Amino acid sequence: MTRTAPFPVTLASDFGSPYPAAMRGVIRRRTDAEVIDVSHDLPRGDPRAAAFWLRFVLPEFPPAVHCAVVDPGVGTDRAALAVRAGAHVVVAPDNGLALPPARALAGEETRRATGRGGDDVDVYRIDGFDPASSTFHGRDVFAPAAADVREAIAASVVEGTTGGTREVSEALQDLAWLTRVDDYADARLPEPTVRDVDGGSAPVAVEGEVVVVDDFGNVITTVPGEYVRGRDRVRVNGESVPVGETFADVPAGDPLVTTGSHGYAECDVNDGRGADAFGLSPGQRVEFRFG
Amino acid sequence: MTRTAPFPVTLASDFGSPYPAAMRGVIRRRTDAEVIDVSHDLPRGDPRAAAFWLRFVLPEFPPAVHCAVVDPGVGTDRAALAVRAGAHVVVAPDNGLALPPARALAGEETRRATGRGGDDVDVYRIDGFDPASSTFHGRDVFAPAAADVREAIAASVVEGTTGGTREVSEALQDLAWLTRVDDYADARLPEPTVRDVDGGSAPVAVEGEVVVVDDFGNVITTVPGEYVRGRDRVRVNGESVPVGETFADVPAGDPLVTTGSHGYAECDVNDGRGADAFGLSPGQRVEFRFG
Amino acid sequence: MTRTAPFPVTLASDFGSPYPAAMRGVIRRRTDAEVIDVSHDLPRGDPRAAAFWLRFVLPEFPPAVHCAVVDPGVGTDRAALAVRAGAHVVVAPDNGLALPPARALAGEETRRATGRGGDDVDVYRIDGFDPASSTFHGRDVFAPAAADVREAIAASVVEGTTGGTREVSEALQDLAWLTRVDDYADARLPEPTVRDVDGGSAPVAVEGEVVVVDDFGNVITTVPGEYVRGRDRVRVNGESVPVGETFADVPAGDPLVTTGSHGYAECDVNDGRGADAFGLSPGQRVEFRFG
Numbered sequence: 001m002t003r004t005a006p007f008p009v010t011l012a013s014d015f016g017s018p019y020p021a022a023m024r025g026v027i028r029r030r031t032d033a034e035v036i037d038v039s040h041d042l043p044r045g046d047p048r049a050a051a052f053w054l055r056f057v058l059p060e061f062p063p064a065v066h067c068a069v070v071d072p073g074v075g076t077d078r079a080a081l082a083v084r085a086g087a088h089v090v091v092a093p094d095n096g097l098a099l100p101p102a103r104a105l106a107g108e109e110t111r112r113a114t115g116r117g118g119d120d121v122d123v124y125r126i127d128g129f130d131p132a133s134s135t136f137h138g139r140d141v142f143a144p145a146a147a148d149v150r151e152a153i154a155a156s157v158v159e160g161t162t163g164g165t166r167e168v169s170e171a172l173q174d175l176a177w178l179t180r181v182d183d184y185a186d187a188r189l190p191e192p193t194v195r196d197v198d199g200g201s202a203p204v205a206v207e208g209e210v211v212v213v214d215d216f217g218n219v220i221t222t223v224p225g226e227y228v229r230g231r232d233r234v235r236v237n238g239e240s241v242p243v244g245e246t247f248a249d250v251p252a253g254d255p256l257v258t259t260g261s262h263g264y265a266e267c268d269v270n271d272g273r274g275a276d277a278f279g280l281s282p283g284q285r286v287e288f289r290f291g
Numbered sequence: 292m293t294r295t296a297p298f299p300v301t302l303a304s305d306f307g308s309p310y311p312a313a314m315r316g317v318i319r320r321r322t323d324a325e326v327i328d329v330s331h332d333l334p335r336g337d338p339r340a341a342a343f344w345l346r347f348v349l350p351e352f353p354p355a356v357h358c359a360v361v362d363p364g365v366g367t368d369r370a371a372l373a374v375r376a377g378a379h380v381v382v383a384p385d386n387g388l389a390l391p392p393a394r395a396l397a398g399e400e401t402r403r404a405t406g407r408g409g410d411d412v413d414v415y416r417i418d419g420f421d422p423a424s425s426t427f428h429g430r431d432v433f434a435p436a437a438a439d440v441r442e443a444i445a446a447s448v449v450e451g452t453t454g455g456t457r458e459v460s461e462a463l464q465d466l467a468w469l470t471r472v473d474d475y476a477d478a479r480l481p482e483p484t485v486r487d488v489d490g491g492s493a494p495v496a497v498e499g500e501v502v503v504v505d506d507f508g509n510v511i512t513t514v515p516g517e518y519v520r521g522r523d524r525v526r527v528n529g530e531s532v533p534v535g536e537t538f539a540d541v542p543a544g545d546p547l548v549t550t551g552s553h554g555y556a557e558c559d560v561n562d563g564r565g566a567d568a569f570g571l572s573p574g575q576r577v578e579f580r581f582g
Numbered sequence: 583m584t585r586t587a588p589f590p591v592t593l594a595s596d597f598g599s600p601y602p603a604a605m606r607g608v609i610r611r612r613t614d615a616e617v618i619d620v621s622h623d624l625p626r627g628d629p630r631a632a633a634f635w636l637r638f639v640l641p642e643f644p645p646a647v648h649c650a651v652v653d654p655g656v657g658t659d660r661a662a663l664a665v666r667a668g669a670h671v672v673v674a675p676d677n678g679l680a681l682p683p684a685r686a687l688a689g690e691e692t693r694r695a696t697g698r699g700g701d702d703v704d705v706y707r708i709d710g711f712d713p714a715s716s717t718f719h720g721r722d723v724f725a726p727a728a729a730d731v732r733e734a735i736a737a738s739v740v741e742g743t744t745g746g747t748r749e750v751s752e753a754l755q756d757l758a759w760l761t762r763v764d765d766y767a768d769a770r771l772p773e774p775t776v777r778d779v780d781g782g783s784a785p786v787a788v789e790g791e792v793v794v795v796d797d798f799g800n801v802i803t804t805v806p807g808e809y810v811r812g813r814d815r816v817r818v819n820g821e822s823v824p825v826g827e828t829f830a831d832v833p834a835g836d837p838l839v840t841t842g843s844h845g846y847a848e849c850d851v852n853d854g855r856g857a858d859a860f861g862l863s864p865g866q867r868v869e870f871r872f873g
Contacts, residue, residue, distance in 0.1 A: 008319065012309070016797030018594070018621030018635050022843075025642025028590065028618065035618075036319065036326075039309030044798070045853055053309050060316025060430065072853060075828025134828040136843030139642070215307030216335070246366025246425040261313075261427030271336055271363060299610065303600070327610065327617075330600030344600050351607025351721070506598030507626070537657025537716040552604075552718030562627055562654060 005033060006157070009150050010061060012038035012054060013069040013138055014045065022136070023067070023143040030147035033154070038066070043212055045072040047097040048187040049282060052211045052220075054090075054101035056262040059108035063087035063168070065153070066105075067146035070097055075134035078185075080126040080141050082149055082178055085119075086110065087168045089153070091126070091146040093137070096187025098123075109165070122169065123184050128177035149175070192223045203227065205289040210282050211264070217273025218266045219280045225259025228288055235289040236267055236278060247271070257288070297448070300441050301352060303329035303345060304360040304429060305336065313427070314358070314434040321438035324445070329357070334503055336363040338388040339478040340573060343502045343511075345381075345392035347553040350399035354378035354459070356444070357396075358437035361388055366425035369476075371417040371432050373440055373469055376410075377401065378459045380444070382417070382437040384428070387478025389414075400456070413460065414475050419468035440466070483514045494518065496580040501573050502555070508564025509557045510571045514579055516550025526580040527558055527569060538562070548579070588739070591732050592643060594620035594636060594650040595720055596627065604718070605649070605725040612729035615736070620648070625794055627654040629679040630769040631864060634793045634802075636672075636683035638844040641690035645669035645750070647735070648687075649728035652679055657716035660767075662708040662723050664731055664760055667701075668692065669750045671735070673708070673728040675719070678769025680705075691747070704751065705766050710759035731757070774805045785809065787871040792864050793846070799855025800848045801862045807841025810870055817871040818849055818860060829853070839870070 009027055013020055020040045027035050038057060043049035050070040058066055063086070071093045079094040085102035086109030092098035103119035110118035131140035149172070156171040172178055192208035208222035228234055231243045234257055242249070244256040252271040255278065260266040265288060268274040280286060300318055304311055311331045318326050329348060334340035341361040349357055354377070362384040370385040376393035377400030383389035394410035401409035422431035440463070447462040463469055483499035499513035519525055522534045525548055533540070535547040543562040546569065551557040556579060559565040571577060591609055595602055602622045609617050620639060625631035632652040640648055645668070653660075653675040661676040667684035668691030674680035685701035692700035713722035731754070738753040754760055774790035790804035810816055813825045816839055824831070826838040834853040837860065842848040847870060850856040862868060 010312075012312075017623040018639055019796070021592075021594075021620040021639040022642045024618055024620075025639060025644075029642065029644045036315055038312040038315075041308040057309055057312040057316060060313045060320065062316075062320045073830055076830045133841075133843035135840060139843060214310070248364055248367045258426060259424075261424035261430060301603075303603075327606055329603040329606075332599040348600055348603040348607060351604045351611065353607075353611045505601070539655055539658045549717060550715075552715035552721060 005154070006063065007150055007153050008034035008036050008061075008064045009146055010036045010038045010058070010064050010066045011040075011143075012042060012050075012066065013040045014042045014050065015040050015069070015138060019136065019138065022139045023069075026139055026143040027067075027147045030144060031151050031154075033065075033147070033150050036061075036064075038068075042070050043282070044070075046070065046282070047072070047093075047095045048189070049212045051097050051100040051187045052189065052262075054097070055104040058088070058090075058101045059104050061088075063109075063164075065089045065091060065146050065150040066101070067142050068092040068097055068101070069138040069142050071095065071137060074137050079181075080129070080137070080145060081181075081184060082124045082126055082145065082172065084122040084124070084168060084172055087165045089146075089149055089168065089172070091142055091149060093142070094125075094184050096185040099184070099186040100188065122172065123181050124172060124178035125181045126178060189222050192227075202290075204291060205287055207285060207287040208265075210280050210284050210286055212282055213275045213280075216268075217275045218260065218268045219274045219278055219286070220260055220262065221265050221267070221286050223265040223286070223288055225263050225265050227290075228257050228265045229259050231290060235287075237285075237287055238289075239278075241267070297354065298441055298444055299325035299327050299352075299355045300437055301327045301329045301349070301355050301357045302331070302434075303333055303341075303357065304331045305333045305341065306331050306360070306429060310427065310429065313430045314360075317430055317434040318358075318438045321435060322442050322445075324356075324438070324441045327352075327355075329359075333361050334573070335361075337361065337573070338363075338384075338386045339480065340503045342388050342391040342478045343480065343553075345388070346395040349379070349381075349392045350395050352379075354400075354455075356380045356382060356437050356441040357392070358433050359383040359388055359392070360429040360433050362386065362428060365428050370472075371420070371428070371436060372472075372475060373415045373417055373436065373463065375413040375415070375459060375463055378456045380437075380440055380459065380463070382433055382440060384433070385416075385475050387476040390475070390477040391479065413463065414472055415463060415469040416472045417469060480513050483518075493581075495582060496578055498576060498578045499556075501571050501575050501577055503573055504566045504571075507559075508566045509551065509559045510565045510569055510577070511551055511553065512556050512558070512577050514556040514577070516554050516556050518581075519548050519556045519579055520550050522581060526578075528576075528578055529580075530569075532558070588645065589732055589735055590616035590618050590643075590646045591728055592618045592620045592640070592646050592648045593622075593725075594624060594632075594648065595622045596624045596632065596652045597622050597720060601718065601720065604721045605651075608721055608725040609649075609729045612726060613733050613736075615647075615729070615732045618643075618646075620650075624652050625864070626652075628652065628864070629654075629675075629677045630771070631794045633679050633682040633769045634771065634844075636679070637686040640670070640672075640683045641686050643670075645691075645746075647671045647673060647728050647732040648683070649724050650674040650679055650683070651720040651724050653677065653719060656719050661763075662711070662719070662727060663763075663766060664706045664708055664727065664754065666704040666706070666750060666754055669747045671728075671731055671750065671754065673724055673731060675724070676707075676766050678767040681766070681768040682770065704754065705763055706754060706760040707763045708760060771804050774809075784872075786873060787869055789867060789869040790847075792862050792866050792868055794864055795857045795862075798850075799857045800842065800850045801856045801860055801868070802842055802844065803847050803849070803868050805847040805868070805870055807845050807847050809872075810839050810847045811841050813872065817869075819867075819869055820871075821860075823849070
């Protein structure tokens with residue numbers, strides 16, 4: 001059996017269909033790498049929410065070049081970035097989208113190798129791709145840049161090895177159209193606000209916000225699951241709701257709070273849509289109150 | 292030209308986007324097998340309707356490991372199954388989803404080889420995957436199990452051969468984390484009720500139910516097409532409707548009954564949505580009355 | 583690293599999900615070629631609008647067999663076509679869908695090779711695929727025909743070369759189930775109507791129509807971008823609107839006219855839906871008036 005060539009190119013965007021096909025074509029014309037679609041239904045025009053999803057799913061992949069485009073500033077003078085994270089590279093507009101998944105990729109790779117964390121990344125500005133359009137840099141800049149980064153990495157990896165952080169670092173350093181930069185946008189999620197009473201060690205409430213509502217209608221918040229896990233009930237914006245490990249811990253149609261597979265507290269309904277039941281949508285504040 | 296390694300992994304779920312990307316990443320990390328998306332818009336939380344679709348589309352594939360997750364009971368103690376069907380394997384939760392496509396896969400493969408039917412399957416329980424989450428066993432159990440089953444099969448197939456039922460059977464028997472079981476859920480579609488009069492041999496009516504409404508709005512029923520095919524008109528829940536071979540047998544906007552490509556009677560509208568015109572949705576009863 | 587076998591098969595349709603999975607299975611059973619999804623959300627039942635999208639995205643691909651199915655006449659006596667365009671082949675129903683992308687593929691390939699245009703295509707009728715269904719020729723005719731065309735091309739290409747127009751031409755000529763035809767449907771977009779005054783050389787208005795509304799709500803018209811590009815403002819059906827290079831040239835929520843990445847004038851809203859703001863949908867007339 002043949003082995004798939006390492007270093008696939010993954011594709012993620014908010015483009016829906018059929019625009020991503022143009023990106024697949026451009027990439028296939030420049031490289032034989034495997035092309036894997038991550039999603040083309042990322043939150044439209046919302047780099048921070050898109051970064052949440054990419055931070056969640058990209059670390060599952062083996063080393064790859066991840067081309068990610070959620071780009072409300074397309075055609076303005078915002079730069080294009082290539083961010084090295086371990087042996088991964090994230091190619092994306094300079095609007096904050098790249099950094100959260102890049103840190104997660106670097107941390108996960110370090111953790112797998114050493115058992116410890118670590119999220120060092122190198123950020124490069126991409127030059128030299130002259131876009132034919134002002135509205136589709138996914139096709140004109142990010143897809144060809146991702147393909148060419150991938151080819152540069154593949155060329156630097158000695159036959160029979162898979163290539164590690166060092167080879168990928170060197171491959172990027174050798175590309176004339178990449179320039180190391182220290183100044184770039186970063187779409188960190190806001191830290192939740194923890195409220196306690198009289199300096200007590202246990203929080204009485206944690207306030208965060210809704211990052212995204214997923215396709216099931218689950219409301220994903222910025223509050224880490226550790227604040228709700230193990231409790232019997234919490235009050236969500238004043239309303240008392242059971243805490244469960246999984247949906248089936250409450251009857252069908254009933255609301256619950258769980259810790260999602262991404263590690264954050266979710267407001268859900270078993271066999272229903274949490275967003276409707278809780279009346280919550282992205283950007284809204286959500287308070288979990290205990291005791 | 293290189294040949295694609297045999298035994299691709301197919302992926303099907305009701306997860307929408309972007310959760311399936313996490314599954315693709317997990318699989319790609321564990322195997323070089325080709326990964327082919329079947330659909331991630333299977334009927335949400337409805338293993339029986341999802342099984343209908345999988346029974347329809349999976350038999351078109353060459354031998355593969357099919358990872359299918361429609362799992363309203365995720366995080367409960369329902370088991371995970373690997374079902375061998377000919378040289379195919381279906382990896383799915385133990386909620387009925389796996390068996391209808393597995394029987395179809397076994398039957399189709401036997402028919403192709405011998406000209407006769409046959410739907411023997413071996414059902415195994417999957418153990419040994421300790422899920423990190425209670426709500427995303429697609430990522431934590433089913434994807435890695437499917438990848439590892441595929442690798443076990445690939446390792447057992449002699450270089451240059453494609454691998455048949457015997458090799459796949461032996462590969463599964465050798466896996467310590469698979470245990471043969473005789474007790475498992477099965478989501479068979481209900482048999483339609485055939486009504487005749489005074490013991491006459493020709494039915495006067497057949498009553499079934501709506502399984503799914505497809506993306507075109509076509510209403511797919513549990514009534515085999517043989518009951519309607521060749522007739523001029525039938526009454527659908529009392530309303531007389533022409534029977535056609537294809538949509539264009541009636542003017543645009545008009546209703547008709549056809550036999551779909553899956554072999555079942557459909558209630559359709561040419562260039563329109565049958566579900567709207569007939570007022571039918573999944574789970575509802577539908578009676579076809581003749582003469 | 584292995585090289586991907588050349589001549590992938592691309593798949594495009596208006597089938598949504600999960601019908602395309604049956605086509606992927608059929609193709610994978612007959613060929614090891616890479617299968618790349620273009621889109622399965624092409625404008626439903628509208629070959630002309632679907633042809634617009636295919637003409638836009640397919641020329642980005644390297645030589646491939648493009649299987650495209652938007653087929654409101656499925657099951658009638660409309661033919662199936664294989665259209666050679668440079669070293670590409672488009673397999674599609676004879677309803678106009680194939681010709682616009684085929685001419686674009688031929689022209690782009692000629693332009694890349696010679697710097698000049700050119701859009702010569704050979705049109706063949708496909709016979710010999712006996713469909714099992716009257717409603718899913720995507721599975722029964724187009725997918726197997728595309729796979730078999732691809733295999734014929736692959737067999738004719740000398741090991742180590744990539745195959746060019748001559749090899750592809752010869753491969754198609756040798757297939758007994760293909761017959762050259764001169765009579766076929768062609769879904770050309772209507773030419774816009776240019777209005778001037780008193781024989782003046784500069785147009786005072788151009789009238790076209792809406793081809794498609796994309797997933798962002800951008801209204802794409804049949805009017806080439808050259809008519810609006812560089813202007814300060816235009817009147818769209820009487821309403822004065824700024825012309826921009828990209829969305830961010832106007833404040834969020836404001837309307838603008840741009841030239842899309844496909845080269846046609848679009849009616850858009852920055853961070854909003856042009857279709858809603860302009861009240862325009864596919865098929866409607868749109869007039870751009872200048873000065």
